[in-house]
Amino acid sequence: MLNDGVRLAWTQFWAIVWKDLRAEARTRQAWMSMGLFALLTLVVFNFAFDLRVTNQATVGPGALWIAFIFASILGLARNITAEQDRGPMDRLLMTPVDRSVVYLAKVVGNVIVISVIETVALPIFALLYNLPILQPMIAPITLLGTVGVAAVGTQFAALAANTRARELLTPLLIFPLIVPVVIGAVRATEALFTPIHGDAPWLGLLAAFDVIFLSISAVTFQFVVEE
Amino acid sequence: MNAQTLPIDAARATATPSAAPLAEGMRLAGLVKAFDARPVLRGLTYTLPAGRTLVIFGPNGAGKTTLLRTLATLARPTAGRAWVAGCDVAEEAGEARRRVGYVGHQPHIYEDLTARENLLFFARMYGLRDGAARADALLARVGLSRRANDRVRAFSRGQAQRLALARGVIHEPAALLLDEPDTGLDQEALALLERLVAERRERGQTTILTTHHLERGLRLGDEALTLVRGRIAYAGAASALDVAAVERLYAGQPIGGRLEGGATC
Numbered sequence: 253m254l255n256d257g258v259r260l261a262w263t264q265f266w267a268i269v270w271k272d273l274r275a276e277a278r279t280r281q282a283w284m285s286m287g288l289f290a291l292l293t294l295v296v297f298n299f300a301f302d303l304r305v306t307n308q309a310t311v312g313p314g315a316l317w318i319a320f321i322f323a324s325i326l327g328l329a330r331n332i333t334a335e336q337d338r339g340p341m342d343r344l345l346m347t348p349v350d351r352s353v354v355y356l357a358k359v360v361g362n363v364i365v366i367s368v369i370e371t372v373a374l375p376i377f378a379l380l381y382n383l384p385i386l387q388p389m390i391a392p393i394t395l396l397g398t399v400g401v402a403a404v405g406t407q408f409a410a411l412a413a414n415t416r417a418r419e420l421l422t423p424l425l426i427f428p429l430i431v432p433v434v435i436g437a438v439r440a441t442e443a444l445f446t447p448i449h450g451d452a453p454w455l456g457l458l459a460a461f462d463v464i465f466l467s468i469s470a471v472t473f474q475f476v477v478e479e
Numbered sequence: 480m481n482a483q484t485l486p487i488d489a490a491r492a493t494a495t496p497s498a499a500p501l502a503e504g505m506r507l508a509g510l511v512k513a514f515d516a517r518p519v520l521r522g523l524t525y526t527l528p529a530g531r532t533l534v535i536f537g538p539n540g541a542g543k544t545t546l547l548r549t550l551a552t553l554a555r556p557t558a559g560r561a562w563v564a565g566c567d568v569a570e571e572a573g574e575a576r577r578r579v580g581y582v583g584h585q586p587h588i589y590e591d592l593t594a595r596e597n598l599l600f601f602a603r604m605y606g607l608r609d610g611a612a613r614a615d616a617l618l619a620r621v622g623l624s625r626r627a628n629d630r631v632r633a634f635s636r637g638q639a640q641r642l643a644l645a646r647g648v649i650h651e652p653a654a655l656l657l658d659e660p661d662t663g664l665d666q667e668a669l670a671l672l673e674r675l676v677a678e679r680r681e682r683g684q685t686t687i688l689t690t691h692h693l694e695r696g697l698r699l700g701d702e703a704l705t706l707v708r709g710r711i712a713y714a715g716a717a718s719a720l721d722v723a724a725v726e727r728l729y730a731g732q733p734i735g736g737r738l739e740g741g742a743t744c
Contacts, residue, residue, distance in 0.1 A: 260606040267603035275591035278630070339587030343646070346551050347604035348576040479554050 264349045268357035269364075272331065276365055282327040283368060289326055290373045293319035298380045312381040313441035317434060319373065320394075321401055324366045328405035329412075329422045331362060336413040341477065351474035355406065359466065362402040363395075370394050389444055396458035397437035403462060404429045407469040411476045432461050502565070504529040504654055504685030505550065509559035512545050519545045521709040522559065527702060529564075529653075530683035532676055534690065534700030534717055538729050541706040543689040544583075547658045550687070551581045564654040564685065577605070580652030584659035586639035590632040594623050594642050597631060598649055605650040617645035621671060636663040644672065655679060657688035661695065673699060693722045707731065 276282055297315035301307070335341045344354065374394075378385045408425040412418040440454035505527040512520040519542045527533050537543045548554045550563045552572040561568045564578035588597050595614055602610025618627045621641040631639055640663055647655060657676075661669055676699050679686045690696040697703070700717035705728045712728045713720070724734050 263603050263606060267600055271589065271592065271596075271600050274596065275589065278591050339583075339585055340589050342553060343581070343587050343601075344604070346553065346576055346579070346581050347601065348573050348606075349604055 260348075261350060261353050264347075265353050265357045265360075268344075268349075268354060269361045272358065272361035273364060276331075276361075282330055282365055285330070286323040286327045286366070286369045287372060290319040290323040290369055291376065293322060294373065294377055294380055308381055308383055309442060309445035312377070312383050312385075312445075313438045315381070316373075316377050316385075316441060317397065317438050319377075320366070320370060320397070320437075321430065321434065323369055324362075324398070324401045325405055325409075325423055325426055327365055327369075328362055328402065329409045329418070331365070332358070332406065332409040333413045333418060336410070336477075345477060351477060352470035354477070355470050355473035356466070358406045358410075359399070359402045359469075362406055363398050366398050366402060367395070370398065383445055385441070385444065387444060390441070392455060393437060393440045393444075393458070396455060396462055397433055397440075399462045400433035400437075400458060400465065401426075401430055403465045403469055404433075407465075407473060407476060410473070429465075432457060436461065502529055503527065503562060504531055504564065505533065505687060506562040507559070508561070510546075510549070510556055510561050511558035512542070512549055512554060513557045518557075519709050520549070523706075523709075523711055524559075525704060525711060525714055527685065527687070529685050530680070531701045532680050532686045532688070532699060533702045533704060534688055534696040535704045535706060536693065536696060536725050536728070537689070537706035540708075542709045543706055544658055546706070547581070547656045547687070547689060550654075551579060551656055552576055563656075564652070577650070578653040580647040580650065580655045582640075582643050582647035582655070582657050582660045584662040586636070586643040588631045588634075588639050588642055588646070591630060593628045593630055594618060594634070595627040597642060598646060601646050601649055607650060610649075613649055614645075617649060621645045622667070637665050637668055640664055641668050641671070644675065648675070652684075654685040654687065657686065659689055659691065661690055661692055669695075693725050697721070697725075705729075 294315060297311075297318070301311050301315070335344075345351075374385060374390065377383070405426050408429070409422050412421040412425060415421055436454045436457040439452070440458065443451055443454065503526060505525070507523045507525045510520055510523040511518060523546070535543050535546065545554060549556060549561055550568060552568050552575050555569055563575055566575035566578060568575050589600070592600065595618060598614035598617060599610050602613060607613060615624075615627070618624050621644055623638060623641060623645070626634070626638065631642065634642070640660070644660065647657075660672055664672065673695075676686050676688070680701070688696070688699065697717050697720060703713065703715065703717040703720050704711060705713040705725060707728060713734065727734055
């Protein structure tokens, strides 16, 4: 019985992930807007800060994560709002699917969508900022940072989706909560270029944030999407 | 498989919970639903035996959609209780969702998926092992086989509504909730809808529908419930009503019939 329940939840989880990715692969709306936004941010920051060898390693990671986070929120808000606005979310919630499964599937779908943008943006960043970012450790940093942003973003984009001022409300709700992710991701990325002996375990902070926020949100998501 | 019949044998083979015998199709016990301080349903009490077709009439704002959304577990009762297909919609929401199908007046289909993908997706959500066979049979049934692999975005409203109808019955629900399902349907699709309701009645499955088309509603329903301003104005046999009687109820004029709690007005 328990196995049947777990198997059904697993099937439902991948069905939702597949559905979201399939729809995005066909429209490419989120990818286009997020990709262009990330690219523009990286280019503008490159010119605005007049980067030199002395400050590249300090400013670069900040610019990179600003591009990632703003682009992510753009895509997250669109993903959830489109489903709730046009009503299919109601029909999804009428099926016997646990709300935590819906939440976790949405987070995974969002992480995959954002990761595609990041994979394209990283070489561009390396080129524009002349920093050796394409090294193995960037993968866990980017993944943990992205999971953190998607975990918070999915929850609060769903919360704001039923309000009139959702375009304003979504970033207002998300940004204060992802401050630990911003700090952790930027510092961990910076440490790739200028390692500091005895520095805080930024990857650990990111992982802890992800675990805590995913757990809390998985449990509370039903109160966000249900009446 | 005959394209003109629902995949009943396949449904029995997978032994979904909806196959369990159920004595009551729907029961309301003092059901109240309010939004903020505004009551929409004002203490409804009513019992529908399983296997019957109930048509709910009421002018705009009477509470028809709110009642169906409550039965579909999308809205929680403010007070009182409601059961559908033998399940308490608040306490046993998960089981109720397995047993209930819903078709609203808006199709609410995933527009960037194809018709077949939409049905397969919902088959997976219900854990159906024969989802592909059911999807194909239902697409044939609603006349969308040729468009099975087209994206729903390119569908007309009527076609999308047909697909929504197929999605609503893909898990062979013990109780099917139809909220103005006839909106935007052409004559052929309306005939399909009527056949579907008739077949469910023959199989002993409960169907609850709302409609503004009084003649059609009276033709389809075994039982009728008329809501006026969130209260039951009539509950009884549909055959005891005609269009003029329903219109009198809308205007607040009493006619013979069973009221809440068995009273007669």
